[in-house]
Amino acid sequence: MESYADLVAAEDLLLFVNAAITSTGQREFRSRAEEQRMSLDFLHAYVLGNYRELYAATLALDINHHNAARIVRGLLETASEATPAQRSAEGPLIARRLALLPPQRVYRLFRELRRAGVNNRRTRAITRDWLAARPDPALDAVKYRSGVKAAARHAHLRLDGELGDFLFEPHTRRAGFTTPLFDAWRRAHYSHSALYELPYTVAEGFAAAHGIDRAAFLERIAPRLTRLERLRLRESARDHRVDGVAGDLAALPLTRLASYVLALPLDDRARRREELTAALRAAARRTAGPRAGSWGRVAAVLDDSFSTLGSGQKRRRPLAVALGCHFLLEALAGEWIPLWLSGRTDALLAYPYGPTPLGARVLDALEHRPDRLVIVSDGFDNAPPGLAGEVLRVWRARLDAEGRTSVVHLNPVYEAEDFDVRRLAREVPTVGVRDAEDLPALVELAQFTQGRTQAADLWAHVDARVRGFLREER
Structure with missing residues (x-):
């Protein structure tokens, strides 16, 4: 026989999951952004305060990136309120979800934690481990330079060698850089050809500064475009009569x-x-x-x-x-x-x-x-x-x-x-x-x-999703 508390908890969880899937705190057709944010803020505070284990478990469900980052921030802000067992269960969930989030959103989360003064040992460890697991630290340093700098400072990381020099003293290194991306960034300040060795989002700023024609820029940067950048630039390239940007539409996510x-x-x-x-x-x-x-x-x-x-x-x-x-x-x-x-x-x-x-x-x-x-x-x-x-x-x-x-x-x-x-x-x-x-x-x-x-069936479903979610990491 299930208790009334179990039934209420099940209803509250489903309510929160629906919000975490659909809402991003932005304006909808019939409601303003302020209304969306206030409603979402209340639900996050309510579920975190009353059902911490379930709040963390929703990281394994099909929630959107905005709410996944909100949940991670909520868990880290209230780390002192968690029991050792809760912290042990939350750690793998946070690490797995951060690995799936777009890097720019994770760097934004780290900046928010820094502004909020959340700098406990757990937060520093999670930041350190996430940065260490990045597949291409040099690419991150060039593409998300301010985010990497903020994260490193917040986690008290010592970045020696070229990475540290590039982030904090890039113009004082007289010998230049041996890391190709770092050296391309240095040369792009005065060389047009060097900017085409950089990621598109970085190269675009240099192209604007150098006054490079848009059509010529798109044509030469095309080989370095990511799949989603090709999608965003497809119509712009068509307007400028530039070939080579299209890419494979069928490879894109359906929505x-x-x-x-x-x-x-x-x-x-x-x-x-x-x-x-x-x-x-x-x-x-x-x-x-x-x-x-x-x-x-x-x-x-x-x-x-x-x-x-x-x-x-x-x-x-x-x-x-x-x-x-x-x-x-x-x-x-x-x-x-x-x-x-x-x-x-x-x-x-x-x-x-x-x-x-x-x-x-x-x-x-x-x-x-x-x-x-x-x-x-x-x-x-x-x-x-x-x-x-x-x-x-x-x-x-x-x-x-x-x-x-x-x-x-x-x-x-x-x-x-x-x-x-x-x-x-x-x-x-x-x-x-x-x-x-x-x-x-x-x-x-x-x-x-x-x-x-x-309600027991719902808990079993959530537990199965959590196990599958963590198993995907291995």
């Missing part, structure tokens, strides 16, 4: 690729239909892996209403998630039935427009008697209001009480006022989603959000 597609004008999407569709399908098949074609008859209700425009900070993000889910579900399904709210049948030409008639589209989907129904929407059912929830309630209570059709609602938007993502019906599990790639794991997590599953 990032969907965002790129949606940023293109409709005419460009139509003209490049074959290329873009092939890339999205290849990324989806890679994400689906061995599960491809195993989900049976799948229907999806996909939101492309006006609210999927998102905000200035998260432009078209909800629509990009829906587009990514479209192609991933197509790969997972044996039989695929996509239903966009607008009624359009061409996913590649999706754009934010119109109201949110979820109820009508859910009815259309259920008529197909699918094995799975997946709804990707912010949940603001407004044409007419509340119809989707009523349809789903009646369906589950009277027409499919045996649960032959599995229904799950994935919501890409955090509702700051309610400290949760908006739900359609009590009978339907709802979970937050940040990236379409996480869809299979989130569908599994959704079973715990209805209150029908024992």
Whole structure:
């Protein structure tokens, strides 16, 4: 028999996980950035103060980078409040999550810890170990110079030799540097050719200082671009008629690729239909892996209403998630039935427009008697209001009480006022989603959000995710 405290803890954990997946503290279509940050701050403080072990364990779940860094900071700021057993469990989780975060975000976290005066032995050890594990210290020193300097000072590290000289006294070394990147950085101050030996983000500053033509710069720096830099610069290179920047779109993460597609004008999407569709399908098949074609008859209700425009900070993000889910579900399904709210049948030409008639589209989907129904929407059912929830309630209570059709609602938007993502019906599990790639794991997590599953099963699920997360490091 589970206690009331266990049930409350399970509900609180799921509430926090939904927020940690979807919210980044930025403006959403219906809420200001201040509201998002205040709501998120409260949840972090509440869960850390009441469920420290679970707070740390969420580092192993599919939360976004913003909240992963927030959790690490919270654990390190309150290190004195943790028991030896808690610190022992938190250390590997923090180390593993930091290894997965983009380096610029980790350096930002270290600067925040320094400004907050968090300089306990544990923080210094974590900083030291993370820096020691970096695959190319010279590249970090050039690309994230201020971040490396701040981290080294904060952790009281002695950096001898060329690395220390480059970071703290780069212009006093008369003999130059033997490390190629360091020497290229030194020469780039007066030599145009040297800047093309540097990473793009560093070389761009030198190019601007030297007044180098943009087209000429892009053409010569192209071999040094990373995969994501190629994506960001693809259209700029096209405008300047520069070849060699394009790269392989299919190799990009699915949601990032969907965002790129949606940023293109409709005419460009139509003209490049074959290329873009092939890339999205290849990324989806890679994400689906061995599960491809195993989900049976799948229907999806996909939101492309006006609210999927998102905000200035998260432009078209909800629509990009829906587009990514479209192609991933197509790969997972044996039989695929996509239903966009607008009624359009061409996913590649999706754009934010119109109201949110979820109820009508859910009815259309259920008529197909699918094995799975997946709804990707912010949940603001407004044409007419509340119809989707009523349809789903009646369906589950009277027409499919045996649960032959599995229904799950994935919501890409955090509702700051309610400290949760908006739900359609009590009978339907709802979970937050940040990236379409996480869809299979989130569908599994959704079973715990209805209150029908024992809290012990949720703890077992979290423990299994933690073990798998730490095992990946080996």
